[in-house]
Amino acid sequence: xxxxxxxxxxxxxxxxxxxxxxxxxxxxxxxxxxxxxxxxxxxxxxxxxxxxxxxxxxxxxxxxxxxxxxxxxxxxxxxxxxxxxxxxxxxxxxxxxxxxxxxxxxxxxxxxxxxxxxxxxxxxxxxxxxxxxxxxxxxxxxxxxxxxxxxxxxxxxxxxxxxxxxxxxxxxxxxxxxxxxxxxxxxxxxxxxxxxxxxxxxxxxxxxxxxxxxxxxxxxxxxxxxxxxxxxxxxxxxxxxxxxxxxxxxxxxxxxxxxxxxxxxxxxxxxxxxxxxxxxxxxxxxxxxxxxxxxxxxxx
Numbered sequence: 629x630x631x632x633x634x635x636x637x638x639x640x641x642x643x644x645x646x647x648x649x650x651x652x653x654x655x656x657x658x659x660x661x662x663x664x665x666x667x668x669x670x671x672x673x674x675x676x677x678x679x680x681x682x683x684x685x686x687x688x689x690x691x692x693x694x695x696x697x698x699x700x701x702x703x704x705x706x707x708x709x710x711x712x713x714x715x716x717x718x719x720x721x722x723x724x725x726x727x728x729x730x731x732x733x734x735x736x737x738x739x740x741x742x743x744x745x746x747x748x749x750x751x752x753x754x755x756x757x758x759x760x761x762x763x764x765x766x767x768x769x770x771x772x773x774x775x776x777x778x779x780x781x782x783x784x785x786x787x788x789x790x791x792x793x794x795x796x797x798x799x800x801x802x803x804x805x806x807x808x809x810x811x812x813x814x815x816x817x818x819x820x821x822x823x824x825x826x827x828x829x830x831x832x833x834x835x836x837x838x839x840x841x842x843x844x845x846x847x848x849x850x851x852x853x854x855x856x857x858x859x860x861x862x863x864x865x866x867x868x869x870x871x872x873x874x875x876x877x878x879x880x881x882x883x884x885x886x887x888x889x890x891x892x893x894x895x896x897x898x899x900x901x902x903x904x905x906x907x908x909x910x911x912x913x914x915x916x917x918x919x920x921x922x923x924x925x926x927x928x
Contacts, residue, residue, distance in 0.1 A: 642870065643703075649873050650696070650703040653880035657693045660884045667891040681737060685890060687730040692883035695723035696876045718772065724879055725768040728806050729761055731851070731882040734890065738844055739813050742820045749816070756812050763805040771798045799872070800862045807855035810848045817844040843889035850885055854878040 668689070672682065698720040702713060736757045743749040774795055821841055858874050 646870075646873065647700075647703050650700040650876055653876045654693065654696050654700060657696065657880050657884065660887070664887060664891060667894070668887070671891065671894055681734065681890070684730045684733045684737070685887070687726055688734055688886045689883050691723045691727035691730070692876075692879040695720045695727065695879050698723070699876050721768065721771045724875070725764060725802065727879055727882055728802070729764060731886050732757065732760065732806060732809050734886050735810070735813055735844070735848060735851075738847075738889075738893070739816050742841065742844070743816065753812070753816060756809060760805045760809040764802050767798045767802040767805070771795065774798075796862045796872075799875070800859055803855045803858045803862070803878075807852055807859065810852040810855060813844060813848040814852065817841055817848065843892055847885050847889050850881060851878070854881050 671685070672678075675682070698716040702716050702720075736753065739753060740750055743753065854874070855878065858872075858878055861870065861873055
């Protein structure tokens with residue numbers, strides 16, 4: 629009896645861990661939301677009109693929690709109708725795509741602000757982002773064509789396994805493209821930091837540049853590590869259910885990190901430095917007109 633019940637208890641343990649990993653990111657997001665609510669209100673109400681950064685901020689902030697709620701519902705409610713399960717799976721996939729895309733977009737704008745005077749570097753960075761966005765879009769389209777009924781409904785085990793494998797491959801493609809872009813941003817930020825240091829003998833210049841460089845490193849490195857962890861879990865030959873254990877964590881991490889670093893940048897901009905990139909005047913949360921490498925801005 630002990631040997632026959634052992635697989636059941638392993639399965640029960642696995643389901644419990646998965647449920648915890650689906651619910652825990654939601655609590656992290658809610659906690660961070662209330663901690664930074666005043667910063668968000670300040671960000672969204674202190675300008676007469678919104679810029680590109682504000683438009684990217686909204687899905688980056690709120691899409692991850694929507695996707696996490698869908699994933700938590702699928703994990704916690706086992707008696708859901710098949711149609712609801714399929715709809716939640718599709719919604720979570722779409723949310724994951726747009727949330728990651730807008731988060732990487734914010735990372736792109738921040739990095740462009742560092743390299744605003746280097747046209748070739750900016751062009752290469754924008755081209756990399758467009759390429760990554762196309763790859764992620766293709767992965768999202770492929771994912772939308774999969775028949776999630778094989779996962780949600782009662783079907784042959786081999787069919788469900790084949791579908792789960794296909795979904796894992798598509799998800800790995802999406803995370804790999806995101807990790808590649810995050811690695812590019814890390815390299816760009818390091819090159820800018822070391823380049824400035826070689827020219828001036830100092831690591832950083834204005835508070836704005838410090839906020840941009842430090843935020844880029846923290847943001848991109850955290851997301852890159854999370855992407856690698858997710859890719860590893862999908863590639864490893866784990867039993868069903870363990871592969872996507874940290875997907876919701878990465879989605880929430882995108883939103884939390886992007887929001888906090890944007891709030892930090894808002895504080896730097898409130899010092900009186902205005903930057904505008906890819907947007908028109910009128911918003912204090914837009915990037916680039918003052919040269920970032922102007923040592924005169926350092927003060928005495």
